[in-house]
Amino acid sequence: MSARTYTYYPGCSAKGVGRGFTESLEAVFEHLGAGLEELEDWNCCGATAWPSVDEDQAFALSARNLALAEDRVPDAGPVDVLASCTGCYRALLKTERALAGPGPTADKIGGALAAIGLDYEGRARVRHPIDILVNEIGLDRVSAAVVRPLTGLKVACYYGCLLVRPFATFDDQYDPTSMDRLVRAVGAEPIEWPLKTRCCGGSCYCGGPVIGAMPEATMQLSYALLREATKRGADMIATICPLCQFNLEGFQDRMSRRFGRPLDIPAVFISQLLGVAFGIDEERLGIQRLMRWRLPEPAAVGASAPAGGGGDARD
Amino acid sequence: MLETEGALSPTNGGPKIGVYVCHCGLNIAGKVDVEAVVEFASTLPAVAVARDYKFMCSDPGQELIEKDLREGLVNRVVVASCSPLMHEATFRRATAEGGQSPFYFQMASIREHVSWVTADGHEATDKAKALVAAAVRRVALHEYLEPRKAEVRPDVLVVGGGIAGISAALTLAEAGKHVYLVERETTIGGHMAKFDKTFPTLDCSACILTPKMSAVRSHPNITLWTYSDVVAVEGFTGDFTVRVRHRPRYVIEELCTGCLECIEKCIHKQGKFDDEWNEGLSKRKPIYIPFPQATPPVVVVDPDTCIWFKTGKCPQTCIEACERDAFDFAQTETFDEIKVGAIILGTGFKTFDASKMPEYGYGRYPNVYTSLEVERLLNAAGPTGGEVVLRDGTRPKVVGIIHCVGSRDAKHNVWCSKVCCMYSLKLAHIVKERIGAEVYNFYIDMRTPGKGYEEFYDKILKEGVHMVRGRVAGVTDEAASPEEEGHLVIRAEDTLIGSVRRIPVDMVILAVGLEPRPDAQDVRRLFNISCGGEGWFTERHPKLAPVSTFTDGVFLAGACQGPKDIPDTVAQAGAAAAEVLAMVDRGYVMLEANTAHIDEATCSGCKTCVGLCPFGAISFDEERKKASVNEVVCKGCGICVGACPSGAAQQHLFTDEEIFAEIEGVLAYV
Numbered sequence: 001m002s003a004r005t006y007t008y009y010p011g012c013s014a015k016g017v018g019r020g021f022t023e024s025l026e027a028v029f030e031h032l033g034a035g036l037e038e039l040e041d042w043n044c045c046g047a048t049a050w051p052s053v054d055e056d057q058a059f060a061l062s063a064r065n066l067a068l069a070e071d072r073v074p075d076a077g078p079v080d081v082l083a084s085c086t087g088c089y090r091a092l093l094k095t096e097r098a099l100a101g102p103g104p105t106a107d108k109i110g111g112a113l114a115a116i117g118l119d120y121e122g123r124a125r126v127r128h129p130i131d132i133l134v135n136e137i138g139l140d141r142v143s144a145a146v147v148r149p150l151t152g153l154k155v156a157c158y159y160g161c162l163l164v165r166p167f168a169t170f171d172d173q174y175d176p177t178s179m180d181r182l183v184r185a186v187g188a189e190p191i192e193w194p195l196k197t198r199c200c201g202g203s204c205y206c207g208g209p210v211i212g213a214m215p216e217a218t219m220q221l222s223y224a225l226l227r228e229a230t231k232r233g234a235d236m237i238a239t240i241c242p243l244c245q246f247n248l249e250g251f252q253d254r255m256s257r258r259f260g261r262p263l264d265i266p267a268v269f270i271s272q273l274l275g276v277a278f279g280i281d282e283e284r285l286g287i288q289r290l291m292r293w294r295l296p297e298p299a300a301v302g303a304s305a306p307a308g309g310g311g312d313a314r315d
Numbered sequence: 316m317l318e319t320e321g322a323l324s325p326t327n328g329g330p331k332i333g334v335y336v337c338h339c340g341l342n343i344a345g346k347v348d349v350e351a352v353v354e355f356a357s358t359l360p361a362v363a364v365a366r367d368y369k370f371m372c373s374d375p376g377q378e379l380i381e382k383d384l385r386e387g388l389v390n391r392v393v394v395a396s397c398s399p400l401m402h403e404a405t406f407r408r409a410t411a412e413g414g415q416s417p418f419y420f421q422m423a424s425i426r427e428h429v430s431w432v433t434a435d436g437h438e439a440t441d442k443a444k445a446l447v448a449a450a451v452r453r454v455a456l457h458e459y460l461e462p463r464k465a466e467v468r469p470d471v472l473v474v475g476g477g478i479a480g481i482s483a484a485l486t487l488a489e490a491g492k493h494v495y496l497v498e499r500e501t502t503i504g505g506h507m508a509k510f511d512k513t514f515p516t517l518d519c520s521a522c523i524l525t526p527k528m529s530a531v532r533s534h535p536n537i538t539l540w541t542y543s544d545v546v547a548v549e550g551f552t553g554d555f556t557v558r559v560r561h562r563p564r565y566v567i568e569e570l571c572t573g574c575l576e577c578i579e580k581c582i583h584k585q586g587k588f589d590d591e592w593n594e595g596l597s598k599r600k601p602i603y604i605p606f607p608q609a610t611p612p613v614v615v616v617d618p619d620t621c622i623w624f625k626t627g628k629c630p631q632t633c634i635e636a637c638e639r640d641a642f643d644f645a646q647t648e649t650f651d652e653i654k655v656g657a658i659i660l661g662t663g664f665k666t667f668d669a670s671k672m673p674e675y676g677y678g679r680y681p682n683v684y685t686s687l688e689v690e691r692l693l694n695a696a697g698p699t700g701g702e703v704v705l706r707d708g709t710r711p712k713v714v715g716i717i718h719c720v721g722s723r724d725a726k727h728n729v730w731c732s733k734v735c736c737m738y739s740l741k742l743a744h745i746v747k748e749r750i751g752a753e754v755y756n757f758y759i760d761m762r763t764p765g766k767g768y769e770e771f772y773d774k775i776l777k778e779g780v781h782m783v784r785g786r787v788a789g790v791t792d793e794a795a796s797p798e799e800e801g802h803l804v805i806r807a808e809d810t811l812i813g814s815v816r817r818i819p820v821d822m823v824i825l826a827v828g829l830e831p832r833p834d835a836q837d838v839r840r841l842f843n844i845s846c847g848g849e850g851w852f853t854e855r856h857p858k859l860a861p862v863s864t865f866t867d868g869v870f871l872a873g874a875c876q877g878p879k880d881i882p883d884t885v886a887q888a889g890a891a892a893a894e895v896l897a898m899v900d901r902g903y904v905m906l907e908a909n910t911a912h913i914d915e916a917t918c919s920g921c922k923t924c925v926g927l928c929p930f931g932a933i934s935f936d937e938e939r940k941k942a943s944v945n946e947v948v949c950k951g952c953g954i955c956v957g958a959c960p961s962g963a964a965q966q967h968l969f970t971d972e973e974i975f976a977e978i979e980g981v982l983a984y985v
Contacts, residue, residue: 174789175673194676194791228793 005035006132007069007081011045011088011242018242020286021084024271025129027284031275032137032145036082039069045083047091059105060112062095066124067113078125082132086162086241093126093167128163129271130240131170134178139185147279149187152296155273156234157183157190158225160244161199179238179270186277191234195225202243222247223255226263235296238270245269249291266292330455331363333389334447335380337371337396339426346430348440352395355444359451363389372402377409384413391415391457393450395423395443417462418908418968421454423447441984449980456973460908465947467553468656469899472497474545477505478881479661479873481527482888483895488536490896495653496531497559498541502609503528505663509592511693511701513881514741515771521608521696528610540651541611548842551950552868553656553904563646565616570641573612578602580636582629588620590698594688597698602633606696616644657868657895660852661888662838664874667721667728667827674789675717675825680803681706683790683823686716686738693745703750710750711821715805716743717787718758722828728849732828733878736762739826740772743780755781755818757807765880783818785810790823829878842869851877862891867904870894909951909968911944917963918942924955924964 006029014021029036046061069081083089099106099122113120133142157179164173171178176197180190201221226248229237239245248267256263268290275285276295287293334356338344349367357365364383368376371394383389392415394406399422407417425443433439469492473484476498484494496503507513508528510520531537540559547558578600586598592605601621604614616633618624623631623644634642669677669685676683682705684692691697692704704710716739722732736758743754761782763772776782785808794800795817802819809816831850832838839846844864845853852875855863862870872888873879879887898904911932913924920940925933932948933955935941944955944964955964962971 172673194789194793224793224795 005037007039007072007079008036009039009042009045009065009069009081009083009088009092011042011083011085013087013242013246014085016242017246018085018269020272020289021240021242021245021269023284023286024269024275025084027280028133028271028274028278029129031278031280032133032141034132034137039065039072039081041068045085045088045091046095047087051091051094056105056108058091059095059098059109062092063099063109063113063120064116064118065092066096066099066126067118067120070121070123071118073123077123079123080132081124081126082129083126084129084240085243086128086160087243089126089128090162090167092124093169096124096126097167128170128240130163130178130182133182133274135170139181142182142185142274146186146277148277150183150273150277150295151187153188153273154191154233154235155183155188156193156229156232156237157196157270158200158229158237158239158244158248158267159196160202160239160241161197163240164197179240182270182274183238186274188273188277191229191232193228193232193234195228198225200225200244200247202241202247218247219251219255219258222251223259223263226252226255226265227259227261230263230265234265235294236266236268236273238273239267240270252292264292266290266294268293330361330391331389332359332361332391332393332451332454333380333383334359334362334365334393334395334451335371335376336365336367336425336443336447337376337394338367338369339371339396339430340369343396343426343430343443346433346436346439347425347443348436351440352425352443352447356393356395356447356451359448361455362451371396372405377405377412380406380409381413384410384415391419391421391454393421393423393447393454395425395447395450397426398422398424398428411462416459418460419454419457421450421457423450445981445984448984449977452976452980452983453973456970456976458967458970460967463906463908463946464903465553465906466903467899467901468555468654469493470495470653470655471895471899472545472555472557472653472655472658473661474658475505475661475663475873475875476500476503476531476539476541477661477663477873477884478507478524478527479663479875479884479888480505480659481524481531482885483659483661483872483892484531484537485527485534486889486892487895488534490892491536492896492899493536493538495538495540495557495559495655497543497545498539499544500605501542501564501613501615502605502611503531503539503541504606504608504610506687507881508606508608509687509694510690511695511697512741512745514737515765515767517741517744521694525608525610528608532610539611542615545841546650548658550654552866553898555655555658555868557653557655557658559651559653561649561651563648564613565618565642565644565646566614567641567643567646568611568613570639571613572639572641573604573609573614574638575604575614576636576638577614577633577642578604580632582622582632588617593691593698594685596688596691608696656899657870658842659870659872659888659891659895660838660842660844660875661872661891662832662835662875664829664878665832667732667830669720669825669827671727672720675720675787676790676792676803676823677825680790680792680823682711682803682821683825685720685825685827686735686742687827689742689746689824693742693749701749703746703752705822709821711752713753713755713802713818713820714743714746714822714824715755715757715803715818715820716824716826717790717805718756718826719786720825720827721830723759728828728830730828730849730878731762732830733762734880735826735828737765737768737771737880739824740775740780742824744775744778747778747780752822753781755783755805755820757783757785757787757805759784759786765882783807783809783811783816788815829874831875835875842866844869851875862887862894868898907951909966910946910949911951911953911955911964911966912946913942913944913959914963914965915939915941915943917961919961919963921960923958923960927954927958929954 010022026036046058050058073079159176164176183190201218252263272285336352353365353367392410407420410420411417423446429442471494473480473496484496487494513520543561546560549556581600583600589595590597590599602616622629695701721727763769787807789806791804799819805818835850843866854861870891872891873884918941932945956966
């Protein structure tokens with residue numbers, strides 16, 4: 001297997017509040033003999049509220065990133081662009097598809113790019129790191145890299161709303177399984193639960209369920225996920241989106257008070273779990289940034305990061 | 316077998332061509348300047364008469380042609396109108412009525428090929444003129460040909476023993492025709508035999524179907540072959556040769572009386588294998604009969620699960636139990652070859668595979684059922700003897716029926732399956748009546764067109780069945796409140812009250828839609844008919860020839876042509892039987908005159924054509940080193956004509972001169 005370096009688009013969240021995602025992904029890919037090279041001079045993906053206000057402007061933002069990625073690989077073949085935040089992944093993928101053929105949108109965006117000296121040829125292939133891990137690097141290589149199997153750890157794999165919607169490029173739209181397979185490959189046990197792709201409320205809070213636009217709706221949505229994962233015996237929730245992770249991890253005390261049921265379940269990035277199983281130093285995986293982190297015995301050998309039950313963000 | 320009518324005489328003298336341009340109401344005249352085309356046509360060489368008329372296909376239109384022919388004004392005819400598929404037969408007949416060979420006729424398609432597909436009126440008129448010029452040049456060269464007739468064999472093949480095939484077979488048999496009814500399964504009856512009751516009258520499905528099944532079995536004019544399939548079809552309308560394969564039952568059908576003693580005595584004390592007839596809701600033994608009224612009432616041994624076949628070690632208590640010595644474990648596939656004049660396909664449908672929609676939890680939650688499974692549950696001959704109980708033996712208190720599963724869905728099947736609204740109402744009624752459960756129906760739109768259907772809907776509403784209008788998002792076992800604990804929850808938008816609802820239920824019934832059988836493409840190729848991309852067989856005309864196909868002599872009945880309920884299926888089966896009777900009782904079919912022939916003087920004896928002919932119509936005389944075409948067998952495909960290196964193979968109505976004249980006609984105008 002030859003080492004391959006992928007162009008990586010982190011986006012604002014996976015460099016900010018969810019920087020543990022980028023850190024752990026970089027460490028895990030490197031450990032598996034692949035590299036992530038951050039796209040130079042990347043800009044906002046254009047997600048957030050922009051698409052519903054002016055879709056072309058959102059496309060233009062994404063298209064600049066895709067054009068920059070293309071420039072990194074001058075030959076004529078397709079260029080994989082990895083986006084970890086599922087909001088970015090969706091926004092970039094939607095742009096890739098919108099510009100996939102001639103038409104008024106392609107003309108308009110092409111004109112905008114030309115004004116800043118860029119040209120998009122349509123070679124970018126927006127992909128999610130989970131897709132690469134499962135379908136390109138492969139579960140065999142993931143399993144082979146495990147030095148500390150997460151035996152006995154029950155994980156609720158939470159895919160969030162955007163990984164398979166609206167575009168299901170590599171997994172089933174209603175019953176995705178790639179995270180479950182990854183978790184199983186490192187010795188942990190994925191739980192069966194029906195909320196894999198239910199919205200966490202991240203899209204209607206923009207600043208947290210406490211100060212966001214629709215705090216009650218957000219809390220209801222997040223609470224359902226936390227309650228159900230706990231009820232079904234999960235030790236932790238594995239996520240693949242900085243917004244989901246933050247939303248699920250950060251406000252458990254407040255939700256406990258609001259709904260009258262104690263909540264205390266770690267919500268981590270799946271790449272952090274993989275890294276721990278690979279024996280990578282926890283600091284490199286950004287484990288210390290988590291508010292709640294614990295591995296159950298006996299797999300918890302050497303788990304030394306902050307003990308669980310931390311306070312809420314901005315609470 | 317081949318006759319010529321001989322009443323017509325070759326034309327004397329040179330061609331005098333009549334050109335008739337049709338307005339087709341505004342279909343043609345709305346785009347093409349018909350008068351200009353007529354004026355142009357009258358200037359063409361050999362054109363004696365040029366006229367236009369509002370509808371050439373009408374009786375007065377045809378009379379124009381016949382009159383000109385009879386009065387000797389013209390002796391060849393060009394009609395510029397629709398496509399040959401539409402009205403070539405009409406105008407050929409008119410030409411013959413006028414006293415000429417029907418093949419002294421040529422059609423110019425100025426509707427499908429011009430007015431319907433050309434935006435600009437001037438361009439359309441120009442193109443119409445070019446096509447008329449081509450037809451005029453061509454028809455001048457047509458040779459004198461006489462119509463051919465072929466005898467129609469009186470026997471009929473019906474494929475598929477569901478209610479479609481049963482109805483068609485009985486109608487034909489009652490009319491005195493011999494019918495071969497071929498069914499793939501071990502019994503006839505099809506889907507209808509699985510249902511408990513039928514909408515909207517709620518009559519017991521078995522009570523109305525089984526008399527017809529036994530009538531099929533006992534009818535002297537019906538040869539019933541179950542556990543059999545058609546493996547090859549050769550020939551053409553009126554004279555098909557069909558090869559039928561019979562799969563081994565390991566039980567001699569003529570000897571078995573259906574006493575079922577052997578099943579009782581099978582070494583397996585209990586059923587162990589999924590019973591396909593009960594949709595896997597019960598277990599059967601390796602030797603079984605699908606249901607008590609199976610027709611024929613003959614048991615079958617499943618070699619995949621029978622211990623004797625798997626290990627060779629079994630005391631074969633079944634054989635001991637049989638008083639009639641009906642077992643024959645050495646049976647192998649056998650074949651029959653039959654000759655029939657016409658074929659009716661009634662191969663039916665399959666239901667949508669609900670596991671393709673994981674959001675509804677089929678296969679994950681045991682209390683999610685398909686409608687067909689529930690039909691079996693409700694059926695007195697089914698796995699629970701008609702008791703409405705869940706897999707754990709308890710009675711559901713609340714039942715949710717989800718409509719349009721797999722139907723009206725861009726991700727799966729875009730079509731409406733037509734029967735699901737009505738059968739969902741029927742299931743709602745029966746479940747409520749039997750166990751008094753609360754029943755919720757989740758629908759997109761209620762579609763109840765049909766005699767007594769809307770009244771049935773009204774009755775169900777009055778019985779207190781809850782109707783929620785909105786597409787169901789999912790079925791989950793996630794309990795958001797104490798009331799939901801231990802139940803399945805149906806999440807749906809209720810578009811009438813404008814909110815999202817969560818309704819806890821004990822049982823979910825998925826109203827799975829209808830789709831073509833997975834081997835529809837194979838069947839289509841076998842019988843040389845066509846089907847749409849989705850796999851429903853294509854009728855010759857959606858309105859005016861709904862049971863014919865583009866292959867003469869092959870007809871359609873029932874849901875193999877599209878989703879259909881029982882009344883529509885039976886009506887269509889009757890129509891197909893009537894079409895067959897019209898053909899068989901007439902005793903002959905008219906054949907195309909466009910057969911190939913070989914000019915011996917130019918034939919070099921290379922044999923290229925012999926191997927290429929798909930119909931085996933070309934033979935080779937080794938002594939004289941010449942090929943010759945049997946014009947009875949020739950279908951006029953033209954392959955030999957195109958392949959012949961010396962130009963010896965020629966085809967009536969498609970000679971080189973005729974084709975070149977046609978091309979020159981277009982080019983001369985351009």
